[in-house]
C-alpha cells in the first residue's frame with residue numbers, strides 16, 4: 596500500500612470546537628488530506644472565516660452552529676451536513692473546556708460545565724453521528740480528543756481530569772459496540788499545546804519554565820496532531836480501534 600491509504604478524499608469530517616486552537620488547525624489539516632469539513636462550534640463568525648480559508652485553499656467546508664451540550668443543535672447541524680454533502684463519516688470530538696480549581700473549591704457550575712461539555716458532549720455527538728452512519732450502512736471513524744490528563748493526574752484539575760478519563764472509557768466501550776457497523780473509535784491524548792485555553796499560563800515565565808522541564812522541553816505545535824489524526828481517520832488506521840494515542844512528546848510517560 597502506498598500513501599493513498601492516508602487519503603481522506605470523499606470523506607466528510609465533523610470537527611467540533613473548530614472555531615479555535617486545536618480544532619481549527621485539525622480542520623485545516625483534514626481538509627488538506629481531502630476531507631470535506633463540517634466546522635462546528637458556538638462562534639459562527641470564526642467558523643465562517645475558517646470555511647473561507649479552506650475554500651481558498653481549494654477545499655470544501657460548511658460552518659454549523661453547534662453547542663455540544665444541546666442535542667437539538669447537534670441534530671440540526673448533522674441534518675444540514677447531510678443535505679449539503681452526505682452522511683458524516685469522520686467525527687473529531689474536540690470541543691472542550693477547562694477551569695482548573697482546587698478540588699475543595701469546585702462548585703456545581705464548574706463541575707457541570709466541564710462534564711457536560713467534555714464528556715456528555717462527546718457522548719451526544721458520537722451517538723447521533725454513529726446512529727446516522729449505521730443507518731446509512733456507512734463505515735466511519737470517531738476520534739475523541741481527550742488529554743494526557745485523562746491518563747495522568749494533575750493537582751487542581753480534578754473536574755477536567757475526570758471528564759477526560761471518562762472520555763477514554765467511553766472510547767473503549769464505543770469501539771466494542773460500534774465495530775460491528777464498521778465504525779472505529781479511538782482517542783488522542785494531547786500533551787500541552789498553546790491555545791486560548793492555556794496561553795496566559797504557558798506564555799508566562801512560570802509556564803515557560805514548566806514546559807522546559809517536560810521531556811520535549813516545549814509545547815506541541817497543532818500541526819503535530821494532524822498526522823496522527825489522519826492516520827486514525829483514514830484506511831491507514833483500518834485495524835486501530837479502541838486505542839488511546841498520546842501525542843505529548845512523552846510527557847505522560849515521564850516521572851517529573
Ligand SMILES: NC(=O)c1ccc[n+]([C@@H]2O[C@H](COP(=O)([O-])OP(=O)(O)OC[C@H]3O[C@@H](n4cnc5c(N)ncnc54)[C@H](OP(=O)(O)O)[C@@H]3O)[C@@H](O)[C@H]2O)c1
Pocket residue numbers: 611612613614615616617618635636637638639661662663664689690691692693712740741742743784785786787788789790791792793
Ligand atoms: N491545548 C492543550 O494543551 C490541550 C491538551 C490536551 C487536550 N486538549 C483538548 O483539546 C480540545 C481543544 O482545546 P483547545 O486547546 O484548542 O482550546 P480552545 O482554543 O479553548 O478551543 C476550545 C474549543 O471548544 C469549543 N467549545 C467549547 N465549549 C463548546 C460547546 N459547548 N459547544 C461547542 N463547542 C464548544 C470552543 O468553541 P466556541 O467557544 O466557539 O463554542 C473552541 O472552539 C479540548 O477538548 C481540550 O480539552 C487541549
